[in-house]
Amino acid sequence: MxxxxxxxxxxxxxxxxxxxxxxxxxxxxxxxxxxxxxxxxxxxxxxxxxxxxxxxxxxxxxxxxxxxxxxxxxxxxxxxxxxxxxxxxxxxxxxxxxxxxxxxxxxxFENIYHQLLKQYGGFLSDSRIKDVINKQVKIFDSSTISLFKDIMGCVGRNPKSGKRKGGIKLHTVVNADEMVPSLVWFSEAKTHDHNFLEKLKCDENTIYVFDKGYNDYKAFEHFTAQKTGFVTRIKDNASYISIEKLDIGERIHNGVLEDEIIEIDVKKGKEMSKLRLRKVTFYDLVNKREFEFLTNLFDLRADLIAALYKTRWQIELLFKQLKQNFPLKYFLxxxxxxxxxxxxxxxxxxxxxxxxxxxxxxxxxxxxxxxxxxxxxxxxxxxxxxxxxxxxxxxxxxxxxxxxxxxx
Known part of the structure; x- marks a missing residue:
């Protein structure tokens, strides 16, 4: 054999x-x-x-x-x-x-990426969030990628070594059910985040979720006029008037401490207008922290407002994933x-x-x-x-x- x-x-x-x-x-x-x-x-x-x-x-x-x-x-x-x-x-x-x-x-390269996203976006999509909310939830945030050459506008003071640290800021929109960027916009690291809001497309079937670094009352008024939802955190020094305290039902998550209608002033040059929004105060038992959320969604349950903001953590995980797994510390x-x-x-x-x-x-x-x-x-x-x-x-x-x- x-x-x-x-x-x-x-x-x-x-x-x-x-x-x-x-x-x-x-x-x-x-x-x-x-x-x-x-x-x-x-x-x-x-x-x-x-x-x-x-x-x-x-x-x-x-x-x-x-x-x-x-x-x-x-x-x-x-x-x-x-x-x-x-x-x-x-x-x-x-x-x-x-x-x-x-x-x-x-x-x-940008177009090739978006064509691939168009091809595979439906396959990557997880419809559970959309099934509950019945709208497309989009998260956006920015991440600064540091550069040690004066490629784009530099940030910070001049160090003693004479080498200024530059940076490029990557603004990203992610569909909450896809976890890959659907929109990317670049700016100098020193550019304020709220300038990105004008890039967003508004429609009544979309809810944007973002952190308080993007607070811009004029943008909030524009979202509301276009029937586009948003959820964010209110600034610590925000000025507003409390209009009405809303009842917190028995079926609402016990982390909801307060639900109220507030009114803020929106400045447009010399003119001033009033905008009514909703403020939800929520206590997170896991992190032992109190959060105050700001939104123009008046029909959703208060605990769902908190749950929507929690989805924002996904974009933080995306930035971490990109930076840890790919060569973004070294530029060619x-x-x-x-x-x-x-x-x-x-x-x-x-x-x-x-x-x-x-x-x-x-x-x-x-x-x-x-x-x-x-x-x-x-x-x-x-x-x-x-x-x-x-x-x-x-x-x-x-x-x-x-x-x-x-x-x-």
């Missing part, structure tokens, strides 16, 4: 004709890239290094957590002969990638365009991995999923099958090894 020991030991139940990177890239429909390239004319003056090559190179940077252009270029040069599975036509030199990041309009260019391209490519990678995570029946921590893909980026493993049952190969191989050792 003859056994092919080498073939028996090396066979894998999870072999794929595409590398893990190729499988992840294949989640991006090529027609989306072609459509946006044509729309933005991003290949108009390009001879070799096309938008698609540029996109794949920057996605490789995000997946592999590269921290410099030289690292990306060097790592990709080692992929010669392995690029067919993800259709990379031109491996860039450091200078080529640097020029592309500086000159190619970030709009094409000293210009605004390069930074924005890098951030949009990180958002694309975050979206693709969110799709993979959602497809899995087995529960994976997002950080573990990112680490696995980084380690096995160019291994020919069937990603979905392996993630569903990662121990299977080990159990089979161990059993086969024991059988062969007995025979031999």
């Amino acid at each position: 003859c056994f092919d020991i080498q073939n028996t030991m090396s066979k894998s139940n999870y072999f794929s004709s595409k590398s893990v990177f190729g499988q992840l890239i294949s989640l991006i429909d090529d027609s989306i890239i072609k459509k946006e390239v044509k729309k933005c004319e991003s290949d108009r003056y390009t001879k070799r290094f096309t938008t698609k090559d540029h996109l794949i190179s920057m996605l490789f940077c995000s997946f592999s957590k590269c921290t410099s252009l030289r690292e990306i270029s060097g790592a990709m040069l080692g992929l010669s002969g392995k690029t067919s599975s993800f259709q990379l036509n031109h491996i860039p030199k450091r200078s080529t990638l640097s020029d592309a990041n500086k000159k190619r309009d970030v709009l094409v 260019g000293d210009n605004e365009n390069a930074i924005k391209i890098q951030i949009y490519c990180v958002l694309i990678v975050n979206l693709l991995l969110a799709v993979v995570k959602k497809k899995l029946k087995r529960s994976w921590a997002f950080s573990n999923l990112v680490s696995f893909c980084k380690i096995h980026l160019f291994n020919y493993i069937n990603l979905m099958k392996f993630l569903e049952n990662p121990e299977k190969d080990w159990i089979i191989d161990k059993a086969e090894t024991e059988q062969l050792s007995l025979i031999l």
